[in-house]
Amino acid sequence: MKKLVFLLLTTTIAFSQSNTEVYLYNLSNDNGNYAITSGINISNNPGYDSQPHFYSSKSIVFSSTRDKLTDIAKYNMNTGEIKFLNDTPNGGEYSPQRIPNSKDISAVRLDNDGLQRFYKYNSKTGKSTELIADLKVAYPMWYKKNTAINVVIVGKDLDLILSELKSKRNRTIQKKVGRSVHKIPNTRFVSYISKAKEDWEIRMLNPKTGETSSIINSIGNKEDVCWLPDGTLLLAINNTLMKFNPATDKTWSVFHTFSAKKHKNISRIIVNEKGTKLALVSE
Numbered sequence: 001m002k003k004l005v006f007l008l009l010t011t012t013i014a015f016s017q018s019n020t021e022v023y024l025y026n027l028s029n030d031n032g033n034y035a036i037t038s039g040i041n042i043s044n045n046p047g048y049d050s051q052p053h054f055y056s057s058k059s060i061v062f063s064s065t066r067d068k069l070t071d072i073a074k075y076n077m078n079t080g081e082i083k084f085l086n087d088t089p090n091g092g093e094y095s096p097q098r099i100p101n102s103k104d105i106s107a108v109r110l111d112n113d114g115l116q117r118f119y120k121y122n123s124k125t126g127k128s129t130e131l132i133a134d135l136k137v138a139y140p141m142w143y144k145k146n147t148a149i150n151v152v153i154v155g156k157d158l159d160l161i162l163s164e165l166k167s168k169r170n171r172t173i174q175k176k177v178g179r180s181v182h183k184i185p186n187t188r189f190v191s192y193i194s195k196a197k198e199d200w201e202i203r204m205l206n207p208k209t210g211e212t213s214s215i216i217n218s219i220g221n222k223e224d225v226c227w228l229p230d231g232t233l234l235l236a237i238n239n240t241l242m243k244f245n246p247a248t249d250k251t252w253s254v255f256h257t258f259s260a261k262k263h264k265n266i267s268r269i270i271v272n273e274k275g276t277k278l279a280l281v282s283e
Contacts, residue, residue, distance in 0.1 A: 020267070021045070022052050022062050024077070025278045027271065032230070036256045036278060042075045042082075049073075052279040053097045054272040060279060061085070061096040061105060072096045072107055072121065077277070086126040093121075095138075100145045108137055118150070132163055135170060141181040141190070143207050149173075149181055149190055160192055162207060173205060174212065178223035185229050191215060193223045202233065215246050224267050229275040236266040236280070 022043040028035045043049035047065030055061045055074065064073035064084070070092030072085045086093060091111035099106050103123040110116045118137040119128040136153035143149050146165045151158050160173040160181070178193025178200065190205045201217035202225060215233075219225075224236040232245040234255055239262075243255035258266070263282040270279050 019046055020048055020050050020281050020283055022049050022060075022064075022075075023263075023280050023282065024052075024060065024075075025280070027276055027278045029230075029275060034228070034255065039262075042080075042279075043073070050268055050281045051095050052268060052270055052281065053095075054270065054277070054279070055098045055105070057272070057274075061098070062279075063092075063094050063096060063107075070094060072105060085123075086121055086128070088128075091115075093119075095140055097140065097142060100142050102145070106131060106140060106142070106148075108140065116153070118148075131165060132170070133168075135161065135163070139179040139181065141183075143183070143190065147207065149192075149205070149207060151177055151179055151181060151192075158195075160205075162210070171210065173210060174203075180223050180225045182225070182227055185227050185231055191225070191227070191233075193219075193225070195223075216244060218252065224269055226269045226271050228271055229273070234269055234271070236269050238265060239263045239282075241266070241269065 021041050023039050024042045025039040026037045043064055045064055048070060049064045052060050052062040058077055060075045062073055063070050066084060072093050074083050074085055091109050093107040093109050096105050096107040105121045107119060109119050116136045117130055118132045118140060120131050121128050137150045138153050139151035141149045148163045150161050150163055152161045157176050159175045160177045162171045162173055176195045178195055181192045184191055190207060191202055192205060194201050194203045199217050200219050202215045203212050204215050205212050219235060222235055222237050226234050231247060232243050235242045239260045240257045241255040242252040244252045266280050266282045268281040
């Protein structure tokens with residue numbers, strides 16, 4: 001157990017947390033019948049390893065503990081090699097993602113003095129540049145190159161804010177949201193978790209108009225979701241992944257249940273663009 005700083009409701013909340021690891025699975029699809037096979041632990045590291053993101057068809061980036069700080073790690077799926085892409089002596093990086101139409105990576109940096117900002121990291125030099133001033137971005141999601149839809153710390157809550165980087169305009173979409181924000185495959189829409197009501201729900205946002213609508217409201221108090229390429233939602237609950245396709249389903253059903261000995265509590269989940277790889281985080 002290690003004291004770690006997390007990006008939750010304030011910039012300086014610290015508490016003990018079980019070690020988490022990033023796992024990578026193969027995902028196959030036979031006419032809508034999915035199978036999860038060949039799982040490996042790609043972080044295999046004491047401390048906090050989480051927030052995986054498919055950088056390319058060959059690599060994954062994620063946050064990984066190194067020398068008691070959290071840096072950006074990059075895993076090569078062909079060779080199994082891990083490289084750290086930065087070295088910030090007075091802070092840690094979270095939520096690394098590839099910036100659209102670029103080889104550079106963005107991440108949330110939480111400095112030891114409590115300053116929390118959203119940065120771009122040069123893919124060759126590791127040099128950082130602040131992307132959005134004055135917002136405590138916690139969980140970012142790139143919609144396109146100069147547009148990010150971010151979960152931002154505002155007071156004691158998390159708000160969903162659409163940021164236009166060129167014009168430096170920030171528009172609040174909704175207050176009291178969760179950490180999972182994803183593009184909905186084959187659409188111009190984005191999904192997010194609303195916590196505005198007692199029953200949390202997955203909602204859909206049209207970034208162009210700012211309009212939102214409900215996708216499904218029966219998710220309990222779970223908030224880690226992702227999309228399959230065919231438009232099916234996956235939701236992590238303990239050691240099980242549930243599925244729901246808004247176009248065809250009325251209720252959730254089991255997608256896959258892992259051994260409780262291997263995955264006690266699954267949190268972050270993400271599928272690559274082709275739907276052939278699944279990355280997840282568990283204690």
